[in-house]
Amino acid sequence: MSEHRIDITVNGRRHTATVEARASLGEFLREGLGYTGTHLACEHGVCGACTVRVDGVAVRSCLMLAVQADGCEITTVEGLAAPDGTLHRVQQALQDNFGLQCGFCTPGVAITLAAVLDDDPAATAQDMEAAMSGHVCRCTGYQGIRRAIRQLAGEAV
Ligand code: FES
Numbered sequence: 001m002s003e004h005r006i007d008i009t010v011n012g013r014r015h016t017a018t019v020e021a022r023a024s025l026g027e028f029l030r031e032g033l034g035y036t037g038t039h040l041a042c043e044h045g046v047c048g049a050c051t052v053r054v055d056g057v058a059v060r061s062c063l064m065l066a067v068q069a070d071g072c073e074i075t076t077v078e079g080l081a082a083p084d085g086t087l088h089r090v091q092q093a094l095q096d097n098f099g100l101q102c103g104f105c106t107p108g109v110a111i112t113l114a115a116v117l118d119d120d121p122a123a124t125a126q127d128m129e130a131a132m133s134g135h136v137c138r139c140t141g142y143q144g145i146r147r148a149i150r151q152l153a154g155e156a157v
């Protein structure tokens, strides 16, 4: 298997590494760099748990090869909170509304919602729910996540 040298920036920190050609970005983030907040579940692009931002765009890291991320800026869930630990407003809304139980799907959900709001700070609850259609949560029944979305949209929760 061929190996390749890549340079990527994760949550503002530059990394240079050698990766196998077949390694997914999610696998590399977790096992190569230790960003274990990115979760891998289906590894088939279905569940959304592995979602990270690549140059600002929410991407399923199980479907992207690490070598394709050469030169890119990645944001994982570890990079959402401020350096002083203040939660991103998406994380705060999920916490306020019990938008998680086991939390396995939560990093991907938080990354997607943050991407929607960064792209359009006036995004509606409907916009955010549409983006959530690419996420499978096995245990909240979605109601906590939907309450968090309504809070983010400035609606009554
Ligand atoms: S692990 Fe990537 S979409 Fe499920």
Ligand code: FES
Pocket (backbone or CB within 6 Å): 099, 100, 101, 102, 103, 104, 105, 106, 136, 137, 138, 139, 140
């Ligand atoms: S909180 Fe358990 S899968 Fe979503």
